[in-house]
Amino acid sequence: MASVLVIDDNETIREGVATVIARMGHKAFIAEDGATGMKLFKSRRVDFTITDLKMEGMDGIEVLKAILEKDEDAVVMLITAFGTVETAVDTMKLGAFDFVTKPFTPDVLKAKVNQALEVAKIKKERNRLRAENKILRKEAQAGADFASMVGSSPAMQEVFSTIKKVAKSDSTVLITGESGTGKELVARALHDQSRRHDGPFIKVNCGALAETLLESEMFGHEKGAFTGATRCKLGRFELADGGSIFLDEIGEITPTLQLKLLRVLQEQEFERVGGEETVSVDSRIIAATNENLEALVREGAFREDLYYRLHIVPVQLPPLRERPQDIGDLARHFLAKLADRTGKQLSGITDEALQLLQRYRWPGNVRELENVIEQAMVFSEGEILEDSDLPSNLGQKKVTTSILKQESDGSLRINLSSATLPEILDEVERTLIFNAYEQAGKVKTETARLLGVKTSALYYKLEKYEIE
Numbered sequence: 001m002a003s004v005l006v007i008d009d010n011e012t013i014r015e016g017v018a019t020v021i022a023r024m025g026h027k028a029f030i031a032e033d034g035a036t037g038m039k040l041f042k043s044r045r046v047d048f049t050i051t052d053l054k055m056e057g058m059d060g061i062e063v064l065k066a067i068l069e070k071d072e073d074a075v076v077m078l079i080t081a082f083g084t085v086e087t088a089v090d091t092m093k094l095g096a097f098d099f100v101t102k103p104f105t106p107d108v109l110k111a112k113v114n115q116a117l118e119v120a121k122i123k124k125e126r127n128r129l130r131a132e133n134k135i136l137r138k139e140a141q142a143g144a145d146f147a148s149m150v151g152s153s154p155a156m157q158e159v160f161s162t163i164k165k166v167a168k169s170d171s172t173v174l175i176t177g178e179s180g181t182g183k184e185l186v187a188r189a190l191h192d193q194s195r196r197h198d199g200p201f202i203k204v205n206c207g208a209l210a211e212t213l214l215e216s217e218m219f220g221h222e223k224g225a226f227t228g229a230t231r232c233k234l235g236r237f238e239l240a241d242g243g244s245i246f247l248d249e250i251g252e253i254t255p256t257l258q259l260k261l262l263r264v265l266q267e268q269e270f271e272r273v274g275g276e277e278t279v280s281v282d283s284r285i286i287a288a289t290n291e292n293l294e295a296l297v298r299e300g301a302f303r304e305d306l307y308y309r310l311h312i313v314p315v316q317l318p319p320l321r322e323r324p325q326d327i328g329d330l331a332r333h334f335l336a337k338l339a340d341r342t343g344k345q346l347s348g349i350t351d352e353a354l355q356l357l358q359r360y361r362w363p364g365n366v367r368e369l370e371n372v373i374e375q376a377m378v379f380s381e382g383e384i385l386e387d388s389d390l391p392s393n394l395g396q397k398k399v400t401t402s403i404l405k406q407e408s409d410g411s412l413r414i415n416l417s418s419a420t421l422p423e424i425l426d427e428v429e430r431t432l433i434f435n436a437y438e439q440a441g442k443v444k445t446e447t448a449r450l451l452g453v454k455t456s457a458l459y460y461k462l463e464k465y466e467i468e
């Protein structure tokens with residue numbers, strides 16, 4: 001059902017046109033003069049307008065101009081009297097869609113209304129595609145990928161099973177986890193496995209924009225809502241209609257937007273910025289944050305009611321350091337995934353390299369691991385990824401390979417002929433300190449205790465061997 005605005009000061013014509021439109025199964029709003037018509041146009045969703053040309057006060061041409069001023073894609077038809085055809089043609093140059101000359105039969109009117117509504121639909125669709133396109137292009141540039149998720153740790157297995165269970169529902173999902181743990185990947189997996197997978201997956205980065213920009217990005221704006229708003233723009237909620245919307249970094253949104261979002265969650269409706277018309281949407285909401293939302297609620301920075309609305313299905317992604325058993329799977333997954341990009345086909349990873357990866361703390365989580373693997377692949381010259389390919393900040397011993405080799409059982413093999421006594425002793429000392437330091441979780445007092453040396457001595461050695 002479409003909405004048609006009918007403006008005519010002649011009651012017989014006005015009611016007649018409205019009746020024809022109602023019989024066609026559409027909704028008609030009627031106005032007896034231009035000013036009332038404009039009020040309706042601004043406050044209602046109007047797909048198409050029919051206005052009389054000659055009226056007291058604001059005439060048809062002024063109405064046409066005012067409407068196009070508000071929405072340059074609006075479809076407007078004029079009703080003209082016999083003998084004013086020339087003026088009617090002029091109105092088309094101004095942007096009117098068509099005109100109909102009095103007297104006209106219901107059939108003529110019907111045909112014109114159908115045509116106009118068809119055009120309105122196409123324009124609306126074009127507008128939607130334009131906005132959607134822009135987003136898709138941006139995402140493609142950002143290198144968004146749809147690669148599958150891997151992880152055999154119990155924690156990740158539980159995440160996968162939760163995704164499977166809730167994907168089919170429309171429940172709101174809140175994904176939490178440190179930066180780089182795979183929150184976006186989970187959001188996409190939820191969408192891909194849902195019944196909405198043919199619909200759009202639209203992302204909003206709530207942390208990247210200032211409040212007013214974010215508001216119009218999320219909810220859209222009417223033409224003229226603020227300087228620079230030259231056409232009505234659909235927001236991401238509208239674009240996500242029939243699909244999913246991913247609100248990333250939800251902890252960053254301001255109180256005003258928290259309130260607006262709460263209403264969307266409760267009623268699935270909102271108003272565009274600068275608009276009065278209520279827009280309703282059908283989109284599944286997936287939110288993510290690397291902040292502690294509960295703490296933000298306690299501090300009063302995040303609305304409690306909104307938190308509970310978002311928290312219907314929580315998915316928590318553990319940091320990578322808490323699931324070292326996933327590191328091998330992930331590393332091999334990235335070797336395959338990055339083969340094209342790096343131009344290297346590596347068949348696997350050595351035990352030494354894997355150990356090094358498993359001992360590191362991964363503050364940047366899976367994203368950091370992916371970067372490290374890519375870097376290592378670029379430097380690699382063999383068929384298999386070795387510890388010497390890995391960047392030195394992982395705690396790898398640069399010169400050791402020629403003097404010392406640490407076996408997987410922890411014993412050291414020393415190549416006695418490769419270096420002088422001080423060099424060998426230094427290397428042994430360096431390795432012992434390095435291992436203890438890692439074992440102690442980089443806590444210096446604990447490292448000193450493990451090694452049986454004074455903390456002050458340890459400080460000196462850590463510096464000497466550039467272990468930090």
Ligand SMILES: Nc1ncnc2c1ncn2[C@@H]1O[C@H](COP(=O)(O)OP(=O)(O)OP(=O)(O)O)[C@@H](O)[C@H]1O
Nearest residue numbers: 149150151178179180181182183184185290366367
């Ligand atoms: N389990 C996994 N399997 C395969 N790849 C993964 C996995 N987890 C994360 N990744 C990869 O790690 C990178 C970071 O993941 P993602 O962008 O989803 O993290 P995030 O939690 O959204 O991070 P941020 O908080 O920084 O936005 C991506 O390239 C993603 O493909």
Ligand SMILES: [Mg+2]
Nearest residue numbers: 180183184248
């Ligand atoms: Mg992310």
